[in-house]
Amino acid sequence: MLSKKEKEVIAYFSVNDVGLSSHPFIKPAKTLDLTEVALIDILTNLQKKGIIKNFSGVIDHKKTGYKANALIAWNINLASGSTKINKIIDIFMGDNRISHFYQRAPNIHFNYNIYTMMHAKTKKEIKDFAEKVASECNLNYEILFTEKELKKEKLRLGEMLC
Amino acid sequence: MDKKNKQILAGLQKGLPITIQPFQQFSDDLGLPEKEVITRIDWLRKKAFLRRIGFSFNTHKLGLVSTLVACKIPKNNINHAQKVIMGCANITHNYLRKHRLNMWFTFTASSPKKLKNGLIKLKKDLKTDEMVSLPTEKILKLRFALNVE
Structure with a gap:
C-alpha cells in the first residue's frame, strides 16, 4: 500500500515536470512539505517498487526527423x-x-x-x-x-x- | 545539432539518476561541466527538440486499468468529439489515424467497473455508433530512445 505522502509525491510529479537547475528538487520538496533528502528517499523507494518507470527526457520525434x-x-x-x-x-x-x-x-x-x-x-x-x-x-x-x-x-x- | 547535444538527448532518454543533484551526476557521466549541460538542455527545450524532463509511472502497478479505444467519427463530428475528449481526464492520448476506425485514444480508470461505465458514457457523448475497446493484457515494451542524427 502507498502512504499518504507517497500518493502526494506521485500526484505532484504526474502533473509537474522536473525543473532545470542544479537542485531541481528544492521547489517540489517545499511544496510537498518535505526536506530535499526525504523527497529523494520517497522517489528512490517508488523506483525500487517499480512504480516510477523512469526519470528521463522525452524528445519530440517529429522535430527530430521521425515524421x-x-x-x-x-x-x-x-x-x-x-x-x-x-x-x-x-x-x-x-x-x-x-x-x-x-x-x-x-x-x-x-x-x-x-x-x-x-x-x-x-x-x-x-x-x-x-x-x-x-x-x-x-x-x-x-x-x-x-x-x-x-x-x-x-x-x-x-x-x-x- | 552538434555532437554534444546529440549525446545529451541520447542520455536524457536513457534516464537521469534520482539524486539531489541529478544534472551534476548526468554531466559527470558525459564528461561535461554541469553548467554547460544545463544551458544546452535549456536550448534543446526552447527549440522543442525536448518535450519535457520528468517522471513517468507504471499505472498498472498503481492498480489502474487501461484500454486502447478505436472509434468511427464522421468528419463533421470530429470537432465535437475532440472537445469531449479534451474534457475527459481519463484520456491522455488521442490521434486521428488513416482507417475506417479513424479516432484512437487511450482510456485509463481506477477500476474495471469505472472503465466499463466510463466507456458507456463516452460512447453516448461522442455520438459514435462504432467503438472498439482493446484492453491492455500485457506491456511487453515501453521505451523511448530514438537515435538522434
Missing part, C-alpha cells in the same frame, strides 16, 4: 512452444524505432492481439518493415498511420488515486 508514425496491429499466435513468437519478440524488442509493444485482448471488430508503435523517417520505411516481418513470420497485420495528434497529456494521477 512517419504508425500503430501497427498484428495477429500473432502466442501459443507457447511456438518458435516464431520468440523471433518476433526479438525483432520488436531490438528495434529502436518501436517504442510501444503491447498485447491486447482482440475484438471481433478489430481482430488483432499485438500492437506496436513505430517511428520512422518515412512511411515507406514503416511499410517495408511490416512487410518484411509479416512475410518472414507469416502474419496478418494492418498499418494505421498517425494523421494528427489531437491530445497528448500526462495522466493526472492525483484524481485517480484518491
Whole structure:
C-alpha cells in the first residue's frame, strides 16, 4: 500500500515536470512539505517498487526527423512452444524505432492481439518493415498511420488515486 | 545539432539518476561541466527538440486499468468529439489515424467497473455508433530512445 505522502509525491510529479537547475528538487520538496533528502528517499523507494518507470527526457520525434508514425496491429499466435513468437519478440524488442509493444485482448471488430508503435523517417520505411516481418513470420497485420495528434497529456494521477 | 547535444538527448532518454543533484551526476557521466549541460538542455527545450524532463509511472502497478479505444467519427463530428475528449481526464492520448476506425485514444480508470461505465458514457457523448475497446493484457515494451542524427 502507498502512504499518504507517497500518493502526494506521485500526484505532484504526474502533473509537474522536473525543473532545470542544479537542485531541481528544492521547489517540489517545499511544496510537498518535505526536506530535499526525504523527497529523494520517497522517489528512490517508488523506483525500487517499480512504480516510477523512469526519470528521463522525452524528445519530440517529429522535430527530430521521425515524421512517419504508425500503430501497427498484428495477429500473432502466442501459443507457447511456438518458435516464431520468440523471433518476433526479438525483432520488436531490438528495434529502436518501436517504442510501444503491447498485447491486447482482440475484438471481433478489430481482430488483432499485438500492437506496436513505430517511428520512422518515412512511411515507406514503416511499410517495408511490416512487410518484411509479416512475410518472414507469416502474419496478418494492418498499418494505421498517425494523421494528427489531437491530445497528448500526462495522466493526472492525483484524481485517480484518491 | 552538434555532437554534444546529440549525446545529451541520447542520455536524457536513457534516464537521469534520482539524486539531489541529478544534472551534476548526468554531466559527470558525459564528461561535461554541469553548467554547460544545463544551458544546452535549456536550448534543446526552447527549440522543442525536448518535450519535457520528468517522471513517468507504471499505472498498472498503481492498480489502474487501461484500454486502447478505436472509434468511427464522421468528419463533421470530429470537432465535437475532440472537445469531449479534451474534457475527459481519463484520456491522455488521442490521434486521428488513416482507417475506417479513424479516432484512437487511450482510456485509463481506477477500476474495471469505472472503465466499463466510463466507456458507456463516452460512447453516448461522442455520438459514435462504432467503438472498439482493446484492453491492455500485457506491456511487453515501453521505451523511448530514438537515435538522434
